[in-house]
Amino acid sequence: MPRLFRLATPLVLAALASLPALAEEAPRYNQISLQAEASREIAHDLMRVTLYSEAQHKDPAQLAGDITRSLNAAVERARQVAGVKVSLGNRNSHPVYDDQGRRIVAWRERAELRLESADFAALSQLSADLLGELKIGDMRFAIADATRKKNEDTLLQDAVKAFGERARLTTQALGGSGYKLVSLSLNSAGIVPPPFPRVAMMKSMDREAGAPAQEIEAGSSEVSIRADGVIEVQMP
Known part of the structure; x- marks a missing residue:
């Protein structure tokens, strides 16, 4: 007598396949x-200082040249101090209008120089030395x-x-x-x-050129x- 085989339907196979998933989803x-x-x-x-050069002039080309020369001189000086990381920050310019707000009478530009070092004393002294051409924009400490x-x-x-x-x-x-x-x-x-x-x-640091270096309490x-x-x- 021939043996009979019954094939499982797709529905039965899907139910069998879902049994492990149902077991895993049992409430705990x-x-x-x-x-x-x-x-x-x-x-x-780590100490980070942002200095900036800012000026105003009627001629935007001359203004940009003055800012660039000021930054280049500061970068060159900063690179001579061991352990100080030097990078340029934001730089932007905008028109200055007359009292009626109709006519451009000048341009104003600002550019940043960013310094970073683990040697607080060296960076503090460098920042004070650069105040002849630049101004302090920000000083902060980090880990x-x-x-x-x-x-x-x-x-x-x-x-x-x-x-x-x-x-x-x-x-x-x-x-x-x-x-x-x-x-x-x-x-x-x-x-x-x-x-x-x-x-x-x-x-206390943002003084005229020749200002003494600031005593640092990094916190x-x-x-x-x-x-x-x-x-x-x-x-x-």
């Missing part, structure tokens, strides 16, 4: 969302990328430990016998700068790593 209970954070104050080890990464690597471990301790305490509070880690994400919470302004330091910023995750508490 006793899941708790937790958050922990590790942070520390890190001293600023170098290498320093930030080194500290974030340590903070990452601290954040994971803090998350584990919080998970243990939560499990204990709920009367659980243990927990499973469902998910965990680690994120940098960013750098929180100091709350005090930099204006006083900038004004620090807070760097933090946040751990966000979900645990599943196992009940006895």
Whole structure:
């Protein structure tokens, strides 16, 4: 007697294929969302100064030439100071109108020079020396990328430990016998700068040519790593 074979229909095959997915999507209970954070104050080890040249003239070509010569002289001088990174910033010009706002009477141009260094004393002195031709636009302090990464690597471990301790305490509070880690994400919470302004330091430097170098107090910023995750508490 011949044996009979019955082919499965596409509908049956689709149902069989979805069984593992249905098993994975089964509801999970006793899941708790937790958050922990590790942070520390890190001293600023990078100084950034923005200087600028600004002038006004009736002839835009002569104005641009004067600004360029001023910047070139400052760049040449800055390049002679070891450990100082030199780059050009924004440069723009705009027309100046008469009182009626109808006729252009002059052009005004501004160009920036940006300096960066880990040697605060050298950059402070250079900035003071350049005040004969340029003006201080901005001064700020930061954490170098290498320093930030080194500290974030340590903070990452601290954040994971803090998350584990919080998970243990939560499990204990709920009367659980243990927990499973469902998910965990680690994120940098960013750098929180100091709350005090930099204006006083900038004004003290922005003097006539020959001004003394400013005493530097770089301060620090807070760097933090946040751990966000979900645990599943196992009940006895």
